[in-house]
Amino acid sequence: MENLLEALPETLLMGPGPSSVHPSTLRAMAAPEIGHLDPRFLRIMDQTLDLLRQVFQTQNQLTLPLSGTGSAGMEAAVVNFVRPGDRVVVGLNGYFGQRLAEMARRQGAEVVGVETEWGRPVETADLRKALAGGPTRLVALVHAETSTGVLQPLEEAADAAHRAGAMLLADAVTSLGGVPVAVDARGVDIAYAGTQKCLSCPPGLAPLTCNDRARQAVEDRAGDPPSWYLDLKLVARYWGEERFYHHTAPINMIYALNQALRLVVEEGLEARFERHRQVARGLWAGLEAMELRLVVPEDQRTPSLTTVWIPEGIDDAAVRRRLLAVHGIEIGGALGPWKGRAWRIGTMGESARPQNVYRFLAALGECLGRFGHPVGVREALAAAREAMAALEG
Numbered sequence: 001m002e003n004l005l006e007a008l009p010e011t012l013l014m015g016p017g018p019s020s021v022h023p024s025t026l027r028a029m030a031a032p033e034i035g036h037l038d039p040r041f042l043r044i045m046d047q048t049l050d051l052l053r054q055v056f057q058t059q060n061q062l063t064l065p066l067s068g069t070g071s072a073g074m075e076a077a078v079v080n081f082v083r084p085g086d087r088v089v090v091g092l093n094g095y096f097g098q099r100l101a102e103m104a105r106r107q108g109a110e111v112v113g114v115e116t117e118w119g120r121p122v123e124t125a126d127l128r129k130a131l132a133g134g135p136t137r138l139v140a141l142v143h144a145e146t147s148t149g150v151l152q153p154l155e156e157a158a159d160a161a162h163r164a165g166a167m168l169l170a171d172a173v174t175s176l177g178g179v180p181v182a183v184d185a186r187g188v189d190i191a192y193a194g195t196q197k198c199l200s201c202p203p204g205l206a207p208l209t210c211n212d213r214a215r216q217a218v219e220d221r222a223g224d225p226p227s228w229y230l231d232l233k234l235v236a237r238y239w240g241e242e243r244f245y246h247h248t249a250p251i252n253m254i255y256a257l258n259q260a261l262r263l264v265v266e267e268g269l270e271a272r273f274e275r276h277r278q279v280a281r282g283l284w285a286g287l288e289a290m291e292l293r294l295v296v297p298e299d300q301r302t303p304s305l306t307t308v309w310i311p312e313g314i315d316d317a318a319v320r321r322r323l324l325a326v327h328g329i330e331i332g333g334a335l336g337p338w339k340g341r342a343w344r345i346g347t348m349g350e351s352a353r354p355q356n357v358y359r360f361l362a363a364l365g366e367c368l369g370r371f372g373h374p375v376g377v378r379e380a381l382a383a384a385r386e387a388m389a390a391l392e393g
């Protein structure tokens with residue numbers, strides 16, 4: 001039988017996730033298998049929790065990686081904190097906000113959507129208006145909306161939520177490890193993330209953190225949450241002192257997360273955030289020098305994901321196919337209303353490097369030229385270089 005794995009080429013992942021993984025993180029996955037209650041594994045678990053708290057910028061005791069991708073983190077947040085009949089205010093300015101709303105709806109919540117045009121952050125004034133409509137359990141916002149490339153400010157939303165007696169839930173899937181999430185400083189009550197975006201670890205785990213207030217809400221909940229697998233009380237007993245068996249930790253994924261987090265902390269959070277900012281600026285400058293139009297106004301963009309309009313007459317899928325087949329680079333198409341009209345370019349974690357920006361700009365220029373839309377590649381590279389100059393040191 002054909003070995004499909006052997007034939008895999010190195011691919012530069014500059015789409016909406018997964019991002020490229022550091023070789024040391026991939027190697028970590030191949031470390032010897034040991035038992036999930038082996039004392040050596042327990043030490044790895046503890047160290048991983050410690051690293052996770054650093055990266056979330058939190059002292060929260062209840063911080064752990066759930067088994068499952070980012071969506072498992074989203075579902076865990078919803079099933080544990082939203083009870084049937086609870087009023088939940090959800091920011092609807094992109095695809096992942098809609099997914100949050102859908103999960104809350106399935107839990108029997110009264111979902112109050114706060115709509116904003118795609119490509120713009122949710123306004124605090126609109127959140128306040130929605131909160132004034134009745135006692136609210138939770139305000140749910142997507143910090144970095146991967147469908148649009150918008151970065152949602154969180155401080156004012158946290159303040160508005162708290163004044164109304166609600167908790168703030170933040171989806172940090174496309175921000176954790178690339179953009180400051182600053183859970184404690186911003187007063188975020190609950191946040192979850194994924195491993196495959198700015199942490200540059202393969203998909204498979206969903207780090208989640210919640211503060212004492214949220215933890216108390218879990219403790220005080222009358223009745224069990226409808227999910228056994230994602231029940232935070234049970235999962236926390238497994239990750240806590242008790243080591244009470246719940247489900248077997250995905251051991252090799254934890255190895256990978258441990259190593260990926262170590263890389264984040266060794267680089268330094270501030271240095272890593274700055275690298276993401278500079279690389280994004282380089283990408284933006286390069287795209288603009290090609291006379292392409294970026295979707296989101298600069299002060300509202302997340303550095304981890306850039307959306308750009310596709311030039312008139314250019315076939316979205318044909319360009320992405322060629323980028324992958326000829327240049328070995330993956331980028332993403334757009335979702336929902338922007339399907340076929342915009343590209344999504346991720347600069348997350350290991351992918352957020354100047355050399356990748358140069359490689360991508362040159363490749364995109366080649367593809368656009370090939371399909372009858374010549375652009376100034378030389379100008380794009382020069383503009384990117386200037387914008388990223390500080391990174392060259």
Ligand SMILES: *Cc1c(COP(=O)(O)O)cnc(C)c1O
Pocket residue numbers: 017069070071072074096142144145146171172173174194196203
């Ligand atoms: C990718 C993503 C998710 C879902 O993560 P999966 O790993 O695909 O399950 C949720 N929210 C946001 C903002 C994302 O970018």
